[in-house]
Amino acid sequence: MATTNQRPPDRDLLSLNTATVRERWNLKEMIAGCARHGIRGISPWRDKLAELGAKEAAKMIRDHGLTVTGLCRGGMFPAADRQGRKRAIEDNLRAIDDAATIEARCLVLVVGGLPPGSKDIAGAREMVRDGIGEALDHARSSGVPLAIEPLHPMYAADRACVNTLAQALDLCDELDSGGGGALGVAVDVYHVWWDPELARGIERAGEKRILAFHICDWLVPTTDLLLDRGMMGDGVIDIPRVRAWVEQAGYRGFHEVEILSAKNWWKRDPDEVLSTMKERHERFC
Amino acid sequence: MATTNQRPPDRDLLSLNTATVRERWNLKEMIAGCARHGIRGISPWRDKLAELGAKEAAKMIRDHGLTVTGLCRGGMFPAADRQGRKRAIEDNLRAIDDAATIEARCLVLVVGGLPPGSKDIAGAREMVRDGIGEALDHARSSGVPLAIEPLHPMYAADRACVNTLAQALDLCDELDSGGGGALGVAVDVYHVWWDPELARGIERAGEKRILAFHICDWLVPTTDLLLDRGMMGDGVIDIPRVRAWVEQAGYRGFHEVEILSAKNWWKRDPDEVLSTMKERHERFC
Numbered sequence: 001m002a003t004t005n006q007r008p009p010d011r012d013l014l015s016l017n018t019a020t021v022r023e024r025w026n027l028k029e030m031i032a033g034c035a036r037h038g039i040r041g042i043s044p045w046r047d048k049l050a051e052l053g054a055k056e057a058a059k060m061i062r063d064h065g066l067t068v069t070g071l072c073r074g075g076m077f078p079a080a081d082r083q084g085r086k087r088a089i090e091d092n093l094r095a096i097d098d099a100a101t102i103e104a105r106c107l108v109l110v111v112g113g114l115p116p117g118s119k120d121i122a123g124a125r126e127m128v129r130d131g132i133g134e135a136l137d138h139a140r141s142s143g144v145p146l147a148i149e150p151l152h153p154m155y156a157a158d159r160a161c162v163n164t165l166a167q168a169l170d171l172c173d174e175l176d177s178g179g180g181g182a183l184g185v186a187v188d189v190y191h192v193w194w195d196p197e198l199a200r201g202i203e204r205a206g207e208k209r210i211l212a213f214h215i216c217d218w219l220v221p222t223t224d225l226l227l228d229r230g231m232m233g234d235g236v237i238d239i240p241r242v243r244a245w246v247e248q249a250g251y252r253g254f255h256e257v258e259i260l261s262a263k264n265w266w267k268r269d270p271d272e273v274l275s276t277m278k279e280r281h282e283r284f285c
Numbered sequence: 286m287a288t289t290n291q292r293p294p295d296r297d298l299l300s301l302n303t304a305t306v307r308e309r310w311n312l313k314e315m316i317a318g319c320a321r322h323g324i325r326g327i328s329p330w331r332d333k334l335a336e337l338g339a340k341e342a343a344k345m346i347r348d349h350g351l352t353v354t355g356l357c358r359g360g361m362f363p364a365a366d367r368q369g370r371k372r373a374i375e376d377n378l379r380a381i382d383d384a385a386t387i388e389a390r391c392l393v394l395v396v397g398g399l400p401p402g403s404k405d406i407a408g409a410r411e412m413v414r415d416g417i418g419e420a421l422d423h424a425r426s427s428g429v430p431l432a433i434e435p436l437h438p439m440y441a442a443d444r445a446c447v448n449t450l451a452q453a454l455d456l457c458d459e460l461d462s463g464g465g466g467a468l469g470v471a472v473d474v475y476h477v478w479w480d481p482e483l484a485r486g487i488e489r490a491g492e493k494r495i496l497a498f499h500i501c502d503w504l505v506p507t508t509d510l511l512l513d514r515g516m517m518g519d520g521v522i523d524i525p526r527v528r529a530w531v532e533q534a535g536y537r538g539f540h541e542v543e544i545l546s547a548k549n550w551w552k553r554d555p556d557e558v559l560s561t562m563k564e565r566h567e568r569f570c
Binding site for chain 1: 441478
């Protein structure tokens with residue numbers, strides 16, 4: 001698929017993941033900032049939501065006419081003992097409640113990695129499957145779809161042992177075979193751009209399973225495994241190509257910008273970050 | 286598969302990849318060091334081989350009774366223009382000659398990433414396929430099997446755009462459908478441990494396609510994408526499990542220790558590194 005033939009993205013579909021400006025703004029400032037810059041989507045992390053309170057946040061977001069493209073994050077299911085796994089599930093139920101309060105389009109699941117001291121990644125993956133299974137009913141009855149986010153394999157040990165889109169979709173099929181919309185995936189170009197099976201995975205996912213689309217860029221070199229993500233256009237990811245694939249699959253949702261960047265974007269004036277996001281969205285996405 | 290039931294590895298199958306002690310020893314010292322420590326395999330990198338000369342190295346390795354478990358490395362096929370791709374292939378032909386001179390069991394291919402300025406990973410993958418295809422006849426006639434090494438996806442941009450075992454095996458099947466032994470894979474636990482399809486991939490590869498087995502460990506946290514690999518036992522990889530899989534597939538070759546570790550192992554006395562390797566091989570592999 002040629003990337004040059006594509007029309008530019010709809011600017012109304014840009015969304016701000018609060019991680020992108022988390023160091024210098026609180027959620028109030030982020031909501032006001034999005035409105036000021038004409039950015040129509042927002043996706044808060046729970047730490048920022050907790051500061052303001054979910055109800056207050058919901059009101060403010062509504063008042064500013066923003067769409068909540070997701071709540072980050074649930075997940076982190078694996079734990080060393082039964083009690084730990086139970087606590088994780090309870091935490092996910094609370095996250096679902098918060099997501100419902102702010103009318104989030106999904107709760108993003110960063111599923112968790114190996115429990116401390118464990119080398120059993122197959123076992124961790126079973127804990128993830130069981131954990132999602134236990135949270136799914138509450139998600140369904142709350143009207144909050146769960147979006148499994150496959151994370152880059154470099155996070156397999158400590159953040160998420162679901163590392164490919166195919167693996168996430170296998171989980172969806174196993175736990176939600178009807179495909180009723182309660183379980184799907186978040187496709188983040190940073191995590192999946194390298195995958196030789198990406199196009200097939202997106203096609204397989206289809207409209208029903210693609211609940212979120214996250215963008216940023218992979219820098220060369222990358223100097224930190226977690227906090228050195230790039231702004232769209234500064235790296236090597238062919239974002240228009242991936243966008244074309246998700247659109248062909250039927251996705252019509254937002255393009256959520258999530259950039260963890262300790263040395264660069266987190267240090268800048270958030271208004272500059274938002275302006276840059278808008279410009280880069282049009283040029284490189 | 287339980288890991289605890291397994292018998293310890295055969296100590297005669299330990300091999301030293303020269304990258305592990307590259308900062309403080311030259312190839313002569315490495316060969317003598319292996320012999321002194323009773324390590325019976327060695328896998329030189331080409332920079333070290335060039336210092337000594339392939340013929341001189343071959344003689345010295347033979348005199349010390351070592352097996353050359355691989356030559357690191359060929360590959361790096363993608364380039365911005367035809368001339369660059371031609372140069373890459375010529376370099377691979379020379380590497381095959383060197384591998385033949387030292388009687389290496391394989392030439393390990395780190396296939397290369399994106400050409401400078403490119404975002405076209407599918408295109409880079411085609412260049413890799415074509416490049417291996419062009420080198421394969423010479424490899425076959427020289428009796429040097431080519432071992433495609435799938436590298437961890439975090440190296441997709443700058444080192445290798447072959448990132449899963451399945452992808453490497455698809456290349457093998459496409460270029461060497463007869464499976465005559467001229468083309469296979471190097472399974473390095475560091476690169477593939479996270480892969481949910483790993484067991485299936487190893488089974489699919491089978492004895493014919495597994496040309497090398499590399500070991501080290503994945504540290505948590507990992508502080509550098511390239512130079513922070515761990516000694517076996519210091520990280521989260523269940524090495525005995527992966528060894529059991531390759532042995533079930535019929536692999537009877539060496540266990541090659543390749544540790545790139547700027548802050549730790551490269552700073553230590555290489556004799557201490559080799560002693561530690563031996564001890565950890567018995568306990569954690």
